[in-house]
Amino acid sequence: MKARWTKRMKPLRMNNKSKGLTNNKTSHSSPQITKETPVQYIKGVGPSRAKLLNRLGINNLEDMFFYLPWRYEDRKNLKKIQDLIFGNSETVFCEVVSSQIITTPRKRMKIFELTATDGTGFLNARWFNQAYLKKYFKKGQEVILSGPVKGALIAGAALEMENPDFELYGSDDALIHTARIVPVYKATEGISPKQIRTLMFSTFHSYAFVIEDYLPGKILERNRLRPLQWALKEAHFPEEHNDVSSLNCASSSAHQRLIFDEFFLLELGLAHLKNREAVEQGIPFVVEGELLKRFFQRLPFELTGAQKGVIEEIKSDMARPLPMNRLVHGDVGCGKTVVALASMIIAVGNGYQACLMAPTELLAEQHFINIRRMVEPLGLKAVLLTSAMKNKPVESIAEGDARIVIGTHALIQESVQFHNLGLAIIDEQHRFGVVQRATLRGKGLNPDILIMTATPIPRTLSMTLYGDLDIAVIDELPAGRQPVITKVLFPSQKDRAYSTIHGELSKGRQVYVVYPLIEESEKLDLKSAIDGAEAFRKMFPERKIGLVHGKMHHDERESVMTMFKSGNIDILVATTVIEVGIDVPNASLMLIVHSERFGLAQLHQLRGRIGRGGYDSYCLLMAYPPFSEEAKRRLKAMETTSDGFRIAEEDLAIRGPGDFFGTRQAGLPELRIANLIRDIGLLEKARKEAFDLIEGDPLLEGYPLLKETLHNKWMGRLELVKS
Numbered sequence: 001m002k003a004r005w006t007k008r009m010k011p012l013r014m015n016n017k018s019k020g021l022t023n024n025k026t027s028h029s030s031p032q033i034t035k036e037t038p039v040q041y042i043k044g045v046g047p048s049r050a051k052l053l054n055r056l057g058i059n060n061l062e063d064m065f066f067y068l069p070w071r072y073e074d075r076k077n078l079k080k081i082q083d084l085i086f087g088n089s090e091t092v093f094c095e096v097v098s099s100q101i102i103t104t105p106r107k108r109m110k111i112f113e114l115t116a117t118d119g120t121g122f123l124n125a126r127w128f129n130q131a132y133l134k135k136y137f138k139k140g141q142e143v144i145l146s147g148p149v150k151g152a153l154i155a156g157a158a159l160e161m162e163n164p165d166f167e168l169y170g171s172d173d174a175l176i177h178t179a180r181i182v183p184v185y186k187a188t189e190g191i192s193p194k195q196i197r198t199l200m201f202s203t204f205h206s207y208a209f210v211i212e213d214y215l216p217g218k219i220l221e222r223n224r225l226r227p228l229q230w231a232l233k234e235a236h237f238p239e240e241h242n243d244v245s246s247l248n249c250a251s252s253s254a255h256q257r258l259i260f261d262e263f264f265l266l267e268l269g270l271a272h273l274k275n276r277e278a279v280e281q282g283i284p285f286v287v288e289g290e291l292l293k294r295f296f297q298r299l300p301f302e303l304t305g306a307q308k309g310v311i312e313e314i315k316s317d318m319a320r321p322l323p324m325n326r327l328v329h330g331d332v333g334c335g336k337t338v339v340a341l342a343s344m345i346i347a348v349g350n351g352y353q354a355c356l357m358a359p360t361e362l363l364a365e366q367h368f369i370n371i372r373r374m375v376e377p378l379g380l381k382a383v384l385l386t387s388a389m390k391n392k393p394v395e396s397i398a399e400g401d402a403r404i405v406i407g408t409h410a411l412i413q414e415s416v417q418f419h420n421l422g423l424a425i426i427d428e429q430h431r432f433g434v435v436q437r438a439t440l441r442g443k444g445l446n447p448d449i450l451i452m453t454a455t456p457i458p459r460t461l462s463m464t465l466y467g468d469l470d471i472a473v474i475d476e477l478p479a480g481r482q483p484v485i486t487k488v489l490f491p492s493q494k495d496r497a498y499s500t501i502h503g504e505l506s507k508g509r510q511v512y513v514v515y516p517l518i519e520e521s522e523k524l525d526l527k528s529a530i531d532g533a534e535a536f537r538k539m540f541p542e543r544k545i546g547l548v549h550g551k552m553h554h555d556e557r558e559s560v561m562t563m564f565k566s567g568n569i570d571i572l573v574a575t576t577v578i579e580v581g582i583d584v585p586n587a588s589l590m591l592i593v594h595s596e597r598f599g600l601a602q603l604h605q606l607r608g609r610i611g612r613g614g615y616d617s618y619c620l621l622m623a624y625p626p627f628s629e630e631a632k633r634r635l636k637a638m639e640t641t642s643d644g645f646r647i648a649e650e651d652l653a654i655r656g657p658g659d660f661f662g663t664r665q666a667g668l669p670e671l672r673i674a675n676l677i678r679d680i681g682l683l684e685k686a687r688k689e690a691f692d693l694i695e696g697d698p699l700l701e702g703y704p705l706l707k708e709t710l711h712n713k714w715m716g717r718l719e720l721v722k723s
């Protein structure tokens with residue numbers, strides 16, 4: 001049996017299904033195959049299969065090689081039939097004793113059935129609707145079968161397998177599907193995991209030569225990384241000595257190499273972006289001025305140490321003749337707005353305009369109200385610009401008479417021209433990508449850019465998602481903040497929620513009630529905010545109830561918010577439009593209806609609206625069973641911690657590697673196998689290597705292949721890389 005292992009990776013004698021495909025008449029002697037060759041021209045593919053592969057994101061030969069298995073099965077332990085365990089997935093080597101085709105009487109389905117033995121017992125295998133198999137399983141044919149073991153109907157009779165994977169054992173066969181660690185691919189209708197495996201094997205056999213290693217040799221050496229071609233081969237068809245669990249958790253040296261590459265190409269692009277910005281001319285602002293002094297004097301509170309520190313960092317950025325590119329990161333409620341304002345005052349004090357872009361209209365409106373109140377006494381004109389407005393203050397912006405402009409993404413539309421934009425601030429940037437950031441920058445002549453985010457993300461992660469930025473953290477809450485008491489409630493405990501609301505209202509506090517959708521959705525059967533507001537009106541007839549949602553006209557919404565802020569509304573029923581930035585210190589209770597439907601980061605953002613006024617505050621999470629394990633974990637996390645960073649880590653742990661913080665959404669290349677939490681060590685190494693390399697050779701002139709690979713990975717978003 002040992003001899004068989006040496007046949008691994010030998011030319012493959014195609015079995016039944018792939019035979020017709022290799023005889024593909026259109027592909028003669030593979031002329032000029034490169035990694036960009038469309039998958040259609042790969043041996044064994046052709047036009048119709050190419051369509052199926054395209055659906056899996058495989059467009060060319062290179063994509064094919066990087067289409068990694070999502071898991072591995074250990075089929076290298078061949079078992080004796082007498083040792084098979086019922087219910088387990090097992091692999092056996094045996095010999096065909098007899099075979100037959102049976103037709104079921106009722107459905108007239110054809111079943112191919114065989115009996116095989118290895119001398120220790122008998123095994124029956126059957127395949128449904130695959131009568132053609134009969135001709136391959138002659139009596140005496142040696143065969144390897146792999147699949148879950150089922151019991152026999154009669155005690156003492158042979159064990160059974162249904163539709164097992166099989167391999168006919170012949171002298172020139174390579175073993176692909178059995179008797180090895182087998183890669184399992186995500187498939188799609190029309191092409192099975194097994195067919196992909198067969199195709200992958202022959203693709204490696206025929207075309208592995210197109211894989212070129214683009215990493216500089218020094219980097220490979222320093223980080224003890226294996227060659228790319230080796231790593232890819234191993235990741236698809238691992239050698240026998242591998243441990244299947246290390247493959248499944250991507251810790252094999254093959255995976256480590258591929259993960260390093262993903263991070264490296266990501267960081268290299270970021271390093272490049274960052275470097276490019278550093279060589280551009282910016283505005284050297286004078287950062288100590290009368291206006292700023294007056295602004296600080298008028299503040300109703302003392303700045304926290306963290307706020308002061310971050311303002312100092314921003315000042316030194318702004319004073320430099322290079323464009324500022326800074327991210328200010330701080331948990332909800334830490335006081336980012338005043339930091340933003342201080343920087344705007346600096347820009348304006350130097351005769352430039354400043355703008356602040358918010359992700360929602362509601363938030364832009366709120367910022368506008370607050371900011372106008374603070375800057376008007378200093379003699380500065382602030383304007384609001386959103387796409388819903390009829391009379392947009394475009395002239396005032398173009399002429400420079402509006403010194404401070406607050407708005408939504410309407411700010412980056414073409415029709416908006418600034419007179420002299422010196423500073424652009426993006427609040428809650430997680431909704432803006434690299435591309436929008438660049439557009440905003442184009443509105444001025446290399447204005448300084450400041451990004452404020454409360455998206456709780458672990459520091460190492462922010463290094464990557466915002467890898468082209470300098471980061472400052474506000475890691476301190478203003479004094480007197482009370483931790484919010486958070487409790488999950490079930491519908492049966494509704495009364496408890498209402499009496500807590502009642503209690504808070506009678507103490508003079510205000511309340512938020514948050515619903516997930518605007519209108520009743522039959523499918524999800526969610527309580528809508530509109531119905532909710534009606535219900536609260538009935539339940540608290542002596543109280544004033546307000547309603548805000550995203551589909552309201554902004555004037556109407558603004559007046560409701562103003563009334564809530566000034567205490568003329570007691571209970572504000574809302575959709576998630578209030579998620580970010582709303583600041584009403586007197587609100588001490590939030591009831592979140594259908595909290596099981598919200599994401600963890602979103603729940604944390606929502607909760608950040610309360611606990612701002614020094615009162616005991618409560619967050620009640622109404623949850624409607626049945627809900628998933630994940631939902632349970634999210635709610636538990638909310639009950640046990642209020643630390644944004646811990647929430648972020650838990651969020652990542654719950655969501656897993658697949659759906660990580662939207663690198664795609666942020667305009668960055670997708671990470672397919674790398675996991676930002678699990679592989680953090682590799683991320684740090686890759687980041688260092690990438691930044692060092694760019695420092696020594698900003699345009700990668702000494703590394704043409706790497707440069708090309710980088711360009712492809714970023715899909716043209718690094719215009720400059722293309723020579």
Ligand code: ADP
Nearest residue numbers: 301302303304332333334335336337338478583
């Ligand atoms: P966020 O970081 O979530 O955007 P905000 O800037 O909205 O936080 O600030 C939250 C609240 O804290 C606001 O009411 C703000 O006026 C107040 N605040 C900010 N800084 C301080 C401070 N140093 N001392 C007391 N209150 C502060």
Ligand code: MG
Nearest residue numbers: 336337427581
């Ligand atoms: Mg804010």
